[in-house]
Amino acid sequence: MQACTLIAHAKINLYLEVLGSRPDGYSEVAMVLQSIQLADRVELKRRQHGIHLSCNHPQVPLDATNLAYRAAELLQKESHSSAGVDIHIEKHIPVAAGLAGGSANAAAVLVGLNQLWGLGLTVGDLQTLGARLGSDIPFCVQGGTQLATGRGEILEPLMDLEGIPLVLAKPRSLGVSTAWAYQTFRSLQVDRTLAARPNDTVSSLPQLLAALERQDPQALANSLRNDLEKPVLAAHAIVGELKTALCSVGALGSLMSGSGPTVFGIMPSLEQASQTRDILRRQFQDVDFWVTQAVPTGILLEPGPPQLSAS
Ligand SMILES: C[C@@](CO)(OP(=O)(O)O)[C@H](O)COP(=O)(O)OP(=O)(O)OC[C@H]1O[C@@H](n2ccc(N)nc2=O)[C@H](O)[C@@H]1O
């Protein structure tokens, strides 16, 4: 194989509970992650040597800090391969939005180069390598609906939520740093434990897992949780306004995804989702909206052009 194209799906967090701080400086978390249809296209072309990267989005770094570049570099090193690759990323997932765009790109490079360079690595091998670059990458390799624990890299598949309609809303000029969101959450917790005992420590994860089992969208919407909302809402009032607005025009429930600032609403139907998007577009001119839905996979190898037979 000389070239391939991968569809790298974004994710949302249906649940994100911070359980505590770890000695390595990360937070111990319990999350439910869900792949969504919104996706980047990642094109890989074999070359003799070197890793070359291009992208159509001006905010995406093109140097060795790009997660897709780092994934290729790591695979090259670990497989002692001298082969090279041209990587082109066509961005559709907004950047620094809490939707794991960079992690999805890195996961696509791991999956694609495993094929292109004929490395024969298993999904588990790719996830272990991915975890060295970022906590969300192991999820993005496989995708679907999964429970993630540890710092996010320990995964357990859950019943697929395929097809559930969603509206996404992201303030256009706002990005949130993941490190800042976790750090600010941790400092708020320290202040609280000094001042008073926290009263929101009861987990609603069992309710959310039961709602998933029953495939009950309203019960699911009632048990959404994201601890990182607290620092982000305090700093960016628009995030709270978008949550309220989504629920007032048809969403069954609404939550910020990951470290934000993207907010999603769970919708009763795709038709209702389009109506909600159209109403809110008129109301919030500096916000981007998408209608999307839950999908059962993280990375898809796009079928190439039909091969001509030799005869
Ligand atoms: C918040 C979440 C929710 O799915 O996603 P995003 O909003 O970034 O998409 C993830 O936990 C993000 O995963 P990812 O974006 O891979 O983060 P990493 O590169 O591993 O870590 C970036 C920084 O976030 C902090 N971090 C991350 C994960 C974690 N469990 N505890 C942390 O404290 C650390 O400061 C770390 O240096």
Ligand SMILES: Nc1ncnc2c1ncn2[C@@H]1O[C@H](COP(=O)(O)OP(=O)(O)O)[C@@H](O)[C@H]1O
């Ligand atoms: N392939 C990539 N796509 C997007 N951003 C990337 C990529 N590689 C590195 N980055 C950097 O990672 C930061 C976080 O981007 P992203 O993965 O989109 O957001 P999030 O961590 O909120 O899911 C960006 O600000 C950017 O500087």
